[in-house]
Amino acid sequence: MAPEYKSGPPDINFDVDYVIDYRFANTEQAEAEAQFVKLIKALNDVGLATEVRNGDNCSLLIFVKSASDTHLKSQVYQSRVQDWLYGIRTTALHKDMQTQLDDEPVTEAERLRLVYLLITKPRNEGGAGITPKTGEWKDVQSVFALHDHKFNKAWVVQLTSKYFLSAKDVTEIKDRFGEKIAFYFSFLQFYFLALTFPAFFGFCSWVLFRQYSPIYALVNCLWCIIFIEYWKKQEADLAVQWGVRGVSKIQRKRAAFQHESVINDPITGEEIKTYSPWKRLARQLLQIPFAIGATLALGSLIAGCFAIEIFISEVYSGPFKSYLAFLPTVILTIFMPTLTAILTEFASELTDLENYETADAHEAAMVQKIFVLNFITSYLPIFLTAFVYVPFAQAIVPYLDIFQMVVKPFAENEKQMSTPKVGFHIDPSRLKKQVIYFTVTAQIVNFGLEVVLPYVKRNVFKKVKEVQADRAAKRAGNSSPTADDHPEETLFLARVRNEADLEAYDVTTDFREMVIQFGYLSLFSVIWPLTAVSFLINNWIELRGDALKIAMETQRPVPWRSDSIGPWLDSLGFLSWLGSLSSSALVYLFCRDDGPDGAPGAVKGWALLLTMFFSEHIYLAVQLAVRTALSKIDSPGLRKERAERYAARKQYLRDIQAQEEAAHKAASGGISEGQKISRSMLEQAARESTLHGHGTPEERFWQRQQGQSETIIIGKGYIAKAMSKDKKESKKEL
């Protein structure tokens, strides 16, 4: 079609590896130009070719690719050599670069990773040292790779058209978006498949058993253990298959790391920038007040709303009750996000303060804090209902009168606001309602916020921009950024400008979501066994949704490597362990036919504790058993690794064979037939003894019997004699 052709071929990236978005709106022209020049020079100095185009309002798009193919290749080869030296890859590389690269072609992810490192690595490590948004490069808004739209479309379609991801699919993701994201998808996939069991069993127990069935709780805990342990295995396996096992040892330095002192490594002799671990520890200890503070802040907010809700729903009997019932929800929806945002900000500040050398350590520390926050916001409400409201309601409710002021304006008389002194009954279904809310409603809402909303936002944003652009164009002829686009690039540049406006993709948010979800299953699913069913459905969509998000709604992520899902594994372990406690407690509290009536008296402390105590220790024991059992099972990855190691050994052995041969030959006499050597030794020894007197005692000792023949003869003699003596004695005795 003419117009299409006119505005350039569709979906083509012109071999661009990365686009640098340079925004100088808030900078003096002179400075902006100087910095721009510096940028281009820096890029060229590390062997990158550059092209510049106009960006949207006050920004330049600098297109970057590796200047020469050989340079890129050498980069790849070097990184592979490094992997080998750190024991990440077990197969030695071919000494010749070209053949090596032919054997193992460069994946897109590998290329993009290395180019990104070239751009961002500090100068002393051979990079251009461009650090977006920080230091002298504050004008560099972002450095992002271009989406391969043809692939993306195909990919999304393919995912949505099948039930499970095959190994091939995951490998494809790995080759495109890097191991880290591939790990997320394979985890999600694994989790999805694993969920089928609790979903099925949960449905059964929902139909067959009565509520809070101990059997379900037991099976659920068991499943949690097996799920986590098996994933660990799976993870290690994938890491080996992808050749990234132990890649976390090669850690990316953080640009933001501030060193206190520079010491020379006694071993390597190279300079290391260090930061006193004690100082860091001291700062890490700030996490404790932070955690407490967060718990108090969020906790009091949640507890408060909770109390108000109860007060209104179960004490208040005046008008507008139905409307007032929404009050707590309103309060939460207003304050919770703000509070969370503040705390999150605080957490990241804290993490920066802890000043880690490596990106991984930094991320792990951050994840830890975020997990605490999410733990409170997600689980506290249910904990309150289950372990405070239900058992102790009767004791607490009377004190709720303090919330009268909340409803005073509406109440007509005191009576409506005072707790019924007698016959107050808790709402036993409340707990279940809450769990259902968190495991179904919240999931759907979340999905909406995550995938649908941004989509809408983006389109609106786009429209607005177009309108602006038109107006700008009208106002001043060719001063609009698109004005001097080459017709062949119009489409392409439009696309790039859009991608420049997208947000960066952060895999941790998606991980967090899944881990928190797992928490509901392990902690509370005994309340409502259908939980897993809802998650099963949700996660099928989730996976596709995330794919869509990466493909359409965020910038193409930098394909980082990793050898596991990192800190999240601990979170999972923690939740499943806690599950063994909470499930048992719930079962004990609610399993009785009548169920708890909110009277504290009903709960036997020692029995409850004993239940939890046993449940926990059974959990730990089973975990140990499962671990040992799984460690015995072989897996393709491990087999692969063994095979490679074996090959490496064989290779080496071939090298030193010569030496061994020699050694063998020297001793071969001894090996083939002993007689000869001992005789030869003997002669030589005899010679010596004739030479200097009588020889050493040792020599004489070993010369008494000449070779095995004589040893045998003498030995036989001894035996015969001993036997005969035996006979004699036995005769005597007769």
Next chain:
Amino acid sequence: MAPEYKSGPPDINFDVDYVIDYRFANTEQAEAEAQFVKLIKALNDVGLATEVRNGDNCSLLIFVKSASDTHLKSQVYQSRVQDWLYGIRTTALHKDMQTQLDDEPVTEAERLRLVYLLITKPRNEGGAGITPKTGEWKDVQSVFALHDHKFNKAWVVQLTSKYFLSAKDVTEIKDRFGEKIAFYFSFLQFYFLALTFPAFFGFCSWVLFRQYSPIYALVNCLWCIIFIEYWKKQEADLAVQWGVRGVSKIQRKRAAFQHESVINDPITGEEIKTYSPWKRLARQLLQIPFAIGATLALGSLIAGCFAIEIFISEVYSGPFKSYLAFLPTVILTIFMPTLTAILTEFASELTDLENYETADAHEAAMVQKIFVLNFITSYLPIFLTAFVYVPFAQAIVPYLDIFQMVVKPFAENEKQMSTPKVGFHIDPSRLKKQVIYFTVTAQIVNFGLEVVLPYVKRNVFKKVKEVQADRAAKRAGNSSPTADDHPEETLFLARVRNEADLEAYDVTTDFREMVIQFGYLSLFSVIWPLTAVSFLINNWIELRGDALKIAMETQRPVPWRSDSIGPWLDSLGFLSWLGSLSSSALVYLFCRDDGPDGAPGAVKGWALLLTMFFSEHIYLAVQLAVRTALSKIDSPGLRKERAERYAARKQYLRDIQAQEEAAHKAASGGISEGQKISRSMLEQAARESTLHGHGTPEERFWQRQQGQSETIIIGKGYIAKAMSKDKKESKKEL
């Protein structure tokens, strides 16, 4: 001195590596001779020189040493290469054997280990396949190395003359007796040093605090954690320093292993003898009934005697009370050893049944079972007193009347044997007495049995033998074994014959002793804080005693390697964890001023459980913290390893430098000054485009700006324009 000289030089071993004790008393002469010949041939075939001498009644002593020095060397070199290939040693070997051996001289332990392997390894692995006491070699009583008496004497003297073992001492032990025994001694040493703290603190709290002080319990638990975690670190460190880290990967096949099927390893292609893991698992499950059975058997015995004791000491009031009080002790001393012996035998049968491929796995399984037995016999009595007798005595004692029959013969009337209905009081000091017995008396007794008794036995035995020998000599002139000894060897052979009669040394028994001792400290020391003091003294002697035992009272052990104290580490961990429970329980039960009075009512179940619950979780948390903290600390071993790895890397890099150079050169243009390449690329690209039409879109895209110079110019242009536009707009707005 003439006589001494006449009977040969003292303390000389005539270069003998091993002595094979061949006993044919219960074999037909013909068969015995045939087997003997086979033996000698087998030894010679693997390059070992042999000499035969007469042994005591119906036995031959076959002296073995490596026939040729070169052969031995090649053996050493091969084993070192194997270590390197399995990643046990990080430093690559020198390609030339001789220089390698000159750099790293062969230690005595290494030589003896390899010769022993030569003798015992199966034929297909290049050994003589001599398996003492089993199969066709049932007549081979033992294969043992000769003690270096000169060294031993010096060694024992040296140890007894100093307070601590220096690193040098441990290394010496390692070079003589192998890493496994060296690990035992360094553990014992480490434990001894670590004990100084609880000994000191225990003494203080004995003086300052009142009994069952929570502070002591807390500190003690903390110490346990640090002790174990720190030892783990120490252990890993030693393993690295001794170059045996991961040596457990190279596992010795068990000769007794019976394979079901032979499969070809898909990777190595070599044959592997396998045994169905499921069958093994099924057999391992027998451990559960075994454990239960053992617990019941030993438990009922202990509990029974315990009950009788209480009955007699606190109920019975008839005559002979003072004598009858010893009844339970008598019963125990009679039945306990027999029962334990039976169970141990049963355990080893069970372990054989489990049919492990490797010696390590076999040993670990056995250790596990033995630990269970020892756990019951050592700790159950105290557990009974602490958690059954003291809290529940008043409820139980009345039922003790069933033991009346035990004392019936002595009692004069019923009254003497019936429990006082009122005012029965438990003996609160009983628990303490018991602990003191186990931690002081038992230790001393044990030492006696372990070191003194064998010494006496040996001397008596020796005397008897000499008398026999004399009589034999008198009876039939020269038929006594010593008759045809060469005068030069008389002394030597006498020594060898004695060593042949000694028992083999088993390090696990010594380990067991220490682990059980640690158990008393972690579980019960809160009852009597001086426990550690007693252990401190005991262990100083213990270490010397063990040295003495190895040097004098057992055959010289085969110097096996190992990279840790193996399964005992788990036992230690288990005991220290259990300590967190038992200490807290004891403190809760006994800490109150009045102390428990044997009335069950006094104990609040939930409070007790809560105490234990918290104590345990604090324990686990602290353990985690200590682990992470220690993992951060650097250690000489790790530094050594890092240095070696670094050296290896550097070496490799030097090799492939050439390739990298080349790669760099190709791209150097890009690295040195970008301009050139992009221009050169450009020219080449231009050429292409002239050649075939207009070139690809990609080429055209990257040709729009010629090198960085032009990129810069154009970029500046864009910036200027954008700025000016800004100005215009801002003007308008004004």
